[in-house]
Amino acid sequence: GNSVTQMEGPVTLSEEAFLTINCTYTATGYPSLFWYVQYPGEGLQLLLKATKADDKGSNKGFEATYRKETTSFHLEKGSVQVSDSAVYFCALSRHQAGTALIFGKGTTLSVSS
Amino acid sequence: GAVVSQHPSRVICKSGTSVKIECRSLDFQATTMFWYRQFPKQSLMLMATSNEGSKATYEQGVEKDKFLINHASLTLSTLTVTSAHPEDSSFYICSATVTSGRNNEQFFGPGTRLTVL
Numbered sequence: 001g002n003s004v005t006q007m008e009g010p011v012t013l014s015e016e017a018f019l020t021i022n023c024t025y026t027a028t029g030y031p032s033l034f035w036y037v038q039y040p041g042e043g044l045q046l047l048l049k050a051t052k053a054d055d056k057g058s059n060k061g062f063e064a065t066y067r068k069e070t071t072s073f074h075l076e077k078g079s080v081q082v083s084d085s086a087v088y089f090c091a092l093s094r095h096q097a098g099t100a101l102i103f104g105k106g107t108t109l110s111v112s113s
Numbered sequence: 114g115a116v117v118s119q120h121p122s123r124v125i126c127k128s129g130t131s132v133k134i135e136c137r138s139l140d141f142q143a144t145t146m147f148w149y150r151q152f153p154k155q156s157l158m159l160m161a162t163s164n165e166g167s168k169a170t171y172e173q174g175v176e177k178d179k180f181l182i183n184h185a186s187l188t189l190s191t192l193t194v195t196s197a198h199p200e201d202s203s204f205y206i207c208s209a210t211v212t213s214g215r216n217n218e219q220f221f222g223p224g225t226r227l228t229v230l
Binding site: 036042043044045046049089093100101102103104105106108 | 119147154155156157159162206208218219220221222223224
């Protein structure tokens with residue numbers, strides 16, 4: 001079946017450090033891939049997405065590239081800020097209309113100044 | 114982007130009572146809405162898929178008689194937790210999907226934190 005595996009957290013970084021959160025997936029066909037962010041006490045917000053192989057999603061300095069050959073969608077940011085502290089979820093969705101997202105377990109990022 | 118609201122944002126109730134949570138798509142029509150549940154420090158687990166005008170489809174292990182879902186219109190779905198117990202305390206999140214061709218983007222509500230005493 002379809003599944004998403006994220007690296008275990010928490011990830012603790014100093015401000016301006018480089019961030020990588022690994023995400024790999026298992027799916028039939030060619031799913032869309034997403035990164036969502038959840039700030040403390042809030043709901044999920046879409047951070048970025050990619051809908052086909054080799055697409056790069058980017059937003060707010062975060063990037064992730066859809067790698068079909070390695071079934072990966074790793075999240076990266078060159079210089080994190082304290083305000084990036086949150087929980088990050090990798091997710092996939094089949095293109096079939098009306099199907100739910102499948103989420104990874106989430107990775108907590110804590111950035112200190 | 115599309116906006117999804119949930120009401121209430123927080124609710125505290127006594128054990129044995131029922132609680133209704135509303136999920137609304139504010140500026141678009143959603144043929145499908147999803148209800149997720151999130152336990153502390155864990156991922157979102159899909160509870161059910163709600164299609165307008167038809168019965169909801171529940172995931173394995175989710176009691177349909179306990180978690181009643183009604184998708185009355187293209188902009189409103191409700192989740193009622195019946196006879197709530199402390200173990201039902203959780204963060205409930207809905208999402209609504211706009212389906213167009215290959216696009217299956219979902220928009221999430223801000224969530225409802227339920228605490229059952």
